[in-house]
Amino acid sequence: MKTLRLLHRWTGGLIGLLLALMGLSGALLVHEDAFLRATVPHAADAQRQDAATLGAMATRVFAAKDRPRSIVLATERMGLHKLSYKKEQQAAFADQDGNIVQAWTSNWARPEVWLFDFHHHLFNGDAGEIVGGVAGLAGLGFVITGLILWWPTRRMFHLRLWPRMMKRAAIVHHHRDLGVLIAPLLILSLTTGAAMNLKWFSQALRAPFSPPAVMEKASAPPKIKGGKLAKDLDWTKVVAQAQARFPGAEVRTIGLPAKAGGLIGIRLRQQAEWLPNGRSMAWFDPATGKMVASRDAQAMPLGSRIANLDFPLHAAKVGGLPYRLVMTVSGLALTLLGTLAVVTFWGNPTGVPKRRKPKLKVVAQAA
Incomplete structure (x- = not known):
């Protein structure tokens, strides 16, 4: 002890x-x-989740000269979208129509x-x-x-x-x-x-x-090569496909391909998911806007679903x-x-109680 x-x-x-x-x-x-x-x-x-609003916003945001790499969408408690850029500390808040409200380049x-x-x-x-x-x-x-x-x-x-x-x-x-x-x-x-x-x-x-290997495999993105990002991509159609794949789910993030040949990724949160941005995914070919793969977070291994409760x-x-x-x-x-x-x-690093020095009594001597 x-x-x-x-x-x-x-x-x-x-x-x-x-x-x-x-x-x-x-x-x-x-x-x-x-x-x-x-x-x-x-x-x-107030949060807006209809495909038309989200599609129009994405069209406007991604058409900007300095476009972000991803958008974290507004929630019921926070009505702004957060934009993240290639530069690590560059980010911005945008309203739900896609107008930049605040931007910064340093944490x-x-x-x-x-x-x-x-x-x-x-x-x-x-x-x-x-x-x-x-x-x-x-x-x-x-x-x-x-x-x-x-x-x-x-x-x-x-x-x-x-x-x-x-x-x-x-x-x-x-x-x-x-x-x-x-x-x-x-x-x-x-x-x-x-x-x-x-x-x-x-x-x-x-x-x-x-097993860890099973969880890793379930979380891996699809090995599908996408085309070049189309300038006139119909973002409303893209969002609508994701919503159709997971009816009733909340669209949480929209991400552009991280590199050439990558896919557009949309994360959704189904009602049974606790994770704010969800783990359900839909992937799209950037050239055509066609959905090429999806992942249902509720069908992931039990260990992965438990891990999704951490945050x-x-x-x-x-x-x-x-x-x-x-x-x-x-x-x-x-x-x-x-x-x-x-x-x-x-x-007191030692933890040993400090002893008080006894007080000396002065005894007066008779003259």
């Missing part, structure tokens, strides 16, 4: 601040759509963009994504060891949102009790976060349900406002736990 306690303390002291910042950024990102509706014109517009231009870049990539691309995933695994181990260490002291449990006093003993007591109380949510958020960042971890979790559970994209508030509490609790872990550790 002593070794476990040392491991727990040193882990918290070394990565506690990183976990605290990830918890805080995650709690803020849960409310990204509400922030955009309050600050960006047309973000509160630092939009607060929710750089906040996501930190939370998911630690401002360091793929390398930061791996580090964040490892931090999530460390945080998961931190929660598990904390539960083990708390068990012998369970009869001393007290529900407090803040330490009774800002002294080490009171902070440690509060840290243990709050950690136990919020542990199920932390396990959920840390596990799903690590699974999204670390492919091997995700595959290991799903392996009992579906909506992690980012509170299901469950409405109640679940968003629950995940906000989880993020803020992680912020508090991580911060106080760092404070108590670096205030």
